[in-house]
Amino acid sequence: MPIIIYAILEASPANESISHIIQTLSVKSGIQFELLTTNELIAIVSTKTGETSAICQEEVLRYAAIIDAIAKQYSILPMRYGSVAASHADVKALLEKNSDSFIKVLKKVQNKEEYSLRLLFSHQHQVDHLNDEDIAPTQSLPEILQGDTENKKYLLNKYRKHILEENRAKYIEHIQSMLVRDLQKITELVEFNKKITHAFIVDAVLLIDRSAKSELLAFVAHLQSIYPEHNVILTGPWAPYNFAQIKLE
Amino acid sequence: MDEDKILFYAGSANEIVEELEKMKPGTQGRINATPENVESGLAKLVLTLIELIRKLIEKQAMRRIDGGSLTDDQIENLGETLMKLENKMDELKKIFNFTDKDLNLNLGPLGDLL
Numbered sequence: 001m002p003i004i005i006y007a008i009l010e011a012s013p014a015n016e017s018i019s020h021i022i023q024t025l026s027v028k029s030g031i032q033f034e035l036l037t038t039n040e041l042i043a044i045v046s047t048k049t050g051e052t053s054a055i056c057q058e059e060v061l062r063y064a065a066i067i068d069a070i071a072k073q074y075s076i077l078p079m080r081y082g083s084v085a086a087s088h089a090d091v092k093a094l095l096e097k098n099s100d101s102f103i104k105v106l107k108k109v110q111n112k113e114e115y116s117l118r119l120l121f122s123h124q125h126q127v128d129h130l131n132d133e134d135i136a137p138t139q140s141l142p143e144i145l146q147g148d149t150e151n152k153k154y155l156l157n158k159y160r161k162h163i164l165e166e167n168r169a170k171y172i173e174h175i176q177s178m179l180v181r182d183l184q185k186i187t188e189l190v191e192f193n194k195k196i197t198h199a200f201i202v203d204a205v206l207l208i209d210r211s212a213k214s215e216l217l218a219f220v221a222h223l224q225s226i227y228p229e230h231n232v233i234l235t236g237p238w239a240p241y242n243f244a245q246i247k248l249e
Numbered sequence: 250m251d252e253d254k255i256l257f258y259a260g261s262a263n264e265i266v267e268e269l270e271k272m273k274p275g276t277q278g279r280i281n282a283t284p285e286n287v288e289s290g291l292a293k294l295v296l297t298l299i300e301l302i303r304k305l306i307e308k309q310a311m312r313r314i315d316g317g318s319l320t321d322d323q324i325e326n327l328g329e330t331l332m333k334l335e336n337k338m339d340e341l342k343k344i345f346n347f348t349d350k351d352l353n354l355n356l357g358p359l360g361d362l363l
Contacts, residue, residue, distance in 0.1 A: 115256075120268055122260055142314055144324050151328025155314070158331065162311040199268045220257045231260030238254070 002048040003091055005083040006033075006066055007076040007239075010106050011042050015074055018042065025069060029062070036088055041095045041102055044070060048084065071239035075110045077102060077246070078239035097249045105244050112189075112207045114243060115216060115236035119175065119202040119223070122231055172201050179204065179223075186212050186219060191242055201230060205242040213237070292345045296338075297352045301362060303334050 009015050022033045022044060036043045060081045067078045085091045095102065141163075145156040176192060179202060183190055189207035208216055217234070224232040258265060283290070310327050313319055319327065342348070354362040 120260070120265065122264060142317065144317075144319060144321065145314065149325060149328070151325045151332065154332045155310075155324060155328040158307060159311060159314060162308075197268055199264075217256060224257070224259050231265055232257065233255070233259075233265055234257040235254045236256060 003045045003085045003088060004048050004063075005079045005085060005091060006044045006046070006063070007070050007074075007078055008041055008043050008095065008102055008106075009070075009074050009076045010103065011037050011040055015042065018044075018070075018074060021070070021073060025066065029066060031066070036091050036095070038092060038095045038099070040099050043091050043095055044076075045085075045088075045091055067239050071113070071237075075106060075112070076239060077105055077109070077244045078241055080241075094248065098246065101246045101249075105246055108189075109207065109240040109243055111210050112240060112243075113210055113213070113237035114240045115206050115208065115234060116238065117179075117202065117204045117206060117220065118200065118233045119227065120199045120231040120233070121201060122229060175201055175227075176204075182219065186215050189243060207240055207243045210237075289345065293347065293351060296341055296345065296347060297354055297362065299341075300338060300352045303338060306334070307331060 009018065019035060022035060025031075026033050031046045033044055033046050036045055063081045067076070070076055071078060085094060141156065141159060145152055145159055147153075180190055183206065187206050187208045191205050193203040193205065206216075220232055220234045224230075310331060313327075314324075342352070
């Protein structure tokens with residue numbers, strides 16, 4: 001039977017109580033969890049029973065909820081949905097082969113939690129600034145583009161859009177560097193997601209000490225007060241999905 | 250997302266939900282070629298790449314304008330070329346029934362191609 005892996009954590013005295021938590025989780029979820037241990041690591045797993053069911057959102061959310069419940073109390077490496085091994089022996093081999101990498105990342109995420117910070121242009125702001133006529137008035141348009149020919153009018157229009165895009169990129173860059181600088185008091189572990197829609201100014205994930213949550217909340221409230229025209233969203237705490245990237249051997 | 254995971258938000262909840270929905274991995278940015286629609290799938294891929302090159306040419310042109318080294322004749326030529334390129338792309342999009350949104354590829358963590 002395939003083995004589903006949920007999370008990996010250090011086999012340290014601080015994690016001795018994990019078996020008790022796992023028992024409670026088993027009762028709550030109806031899933032029979034097991035702990036597979038090596039000298040240095042523990043993997044939280046369950047045996048996949050019954051027929052293979054199609055992936056559904058409910059199942060993915062249940063998997064994530066289990067990881068979330070464990071991450072609330074322990075520093076873990078959360079696995080992605082679909083992390084499956086053929087047998088218990090395979091899981092142990094995985095832990096042993098990658099022990100150094102796992103421990104290195106576990107040290108990095110020790111007593112830390114992940115948060116997602118997003119800053120968005122409001123719809124109104126986008127409407128206002130997508131108007132082609134609304135070029136930054138301080139920027140002069142090149143003299144050579146002035147003229148009545150169709151070609152010049154076309155290029156002038158393109159140039160206006162180009163300036164808008166450049167200004168937008170500079171603005172985003174400015175806010176991101178300001179965020180990195182100001183967040184340094186709380187954490188240096190900040191990553192920006194590039195996969196963003198046109199409305200996004202910032203889509204960042206940060207890893208902070210569990211004890212720094214109130215500082216982060218205060219920072220976010222301050223950020224919103226500096227940029228009242230934008231929408232700020234903070235979510236979390238999450239298991240450190242974005243800070244636990246490992247190339248498995 | 251659990252409501253207890255939202256620690257702070259300001260602005261319209263509808264706007265935020267709308268933007269987050271756009272981020273969900275969908276099928277729009279995929280080349281969906283099947284035996285039945287292989288021509289359309291291939292056309293989408295080719296036109297996406299042409300559109301990428303066209304936009305790069307446009308960017309390069311803007312940089313040259315910024316550089317201030319172009320003569321009046323060169324500006325006229327550049328405008329005409331870019332306009333014709335754009336018109337030709339519009340024609341091709343119409344032939345294959347594609348919109349601007351169709352011509353994009355999702356490159357995962359690298360974001361969208363266009």
